[in-house]
Structure formats: C-alpha cells, structure tokens
Amino acid sequence: MDGCSASDQHAFWKFKYRNSADGQPFSQGKLSGVFGGGIRFNFIGVLANQTNNIVEGYSLNIGTRVAPFKSVPNVRVAFELAPYVVRKFDSGVLKSNLGVVYTFGRKE
Numbered sequence: 001m002d003g004c005s006a007s008d009q010h011a012f013w014k015f016k017y018r019n020s021a022d023g024q025p026f027s028q029g030k031l032s033g034v035f036g037g038g039i040r041f042n043f044i045g046v047l048a049n050q051t052n053n054i055v056e057g058y059s060l061n062i063g064t065r066v067a068p069f070k071s072v073p074n075v076r077v078a079f080e081l082a083p084y085v086v087r088k089f090d091s092g093v094l095k096s097n098l099g100v101v102y103t104f105g106r107k108e
Contacts, residue, residue, distance in 0.1 A: 030067045034080070037061065057092070059084040065101060076101040 038059040045051040063080030067073050078101045085092035 030073075032065050034061065034063045034065065038082075040084075053087055055087055057084055057086040059095075063097070074103045076103070 038061065040056040040059070041054055042051060042056045043054060046054050059082050061080055061082045063078060065076040065078045067076045069075055078097070078099050080097040082095040082097065083092060084095060
C-alpha cells in the first residue's frame with residue numbers, strides 16, 4: 001500500500017441460529033450470526049500514481065454474536081473470522097476479531 005489510505009467496504013447478512021429439534025431460535029434470539037463480503041479500495045493510491053489498481057483485495061467475513069446478559073440485551077460479545085486475499089489471489093491473511101458490541105436504539 002505504500003502509505004496510502006485505503007477504504008474497506010463490507011456488506012453483511014444477519015441471521016439467527018435455530019434449534020434443529022423444534023425450529024425455534026436458541027434462547028429467544030440470544031445467539032446470532034453474520035456473514036458478508038468486502039472489497040478494499042485504494043482511491044488515493046491511484047490519484048497519487050502509486051498504483052494502477054483501485055481494488056486492492058477481497059474479504060469474506062463470518063462471525064457470531066452472543067448476548068450473555070439477560071438484563072442488558074443490547075450488549076453482545078462478537079467473534080469474527082475474516083480471510084483477506086489480495087487482488088491477484090497470490091497472498092492473503094486470516095484476520096480474527098473478538099470484541100464487545102452495543103446495539104443502540106432497540107431492545108431485543
């Protein structure tokens with residue numbers, strides 16, 4: 001990247017896991033998953049003539065979110081795996097994220 005600013009754009013699909021026995025969500029929606037993909041753009045590098053390609057690479061994000069506290073349902077613990085490959089698919093890195101998520105404005 002040579003010091004240029006890059007922008008990651010992601011699209012996610014959220015789903016809830018269901019119990020295979022009765023088809024109901026586990027513990028009333030306390031466990032959910034996310035799935036999505038992303039593209040890394042480098043507009044500044046093209047403008048500064050450091051690269052000829054706007055697209056730097058691609059990622060696939062897969063994760064889960066758990067609401068462990070019944071008294072505070074908007075707080076969740078998140079874990080995600082995000083493999084990233086460069087544009088030519090000749091190298092990449094596996095990113096993992098562990099964090100705390102707070103959902104503003106709604107109670108689930």
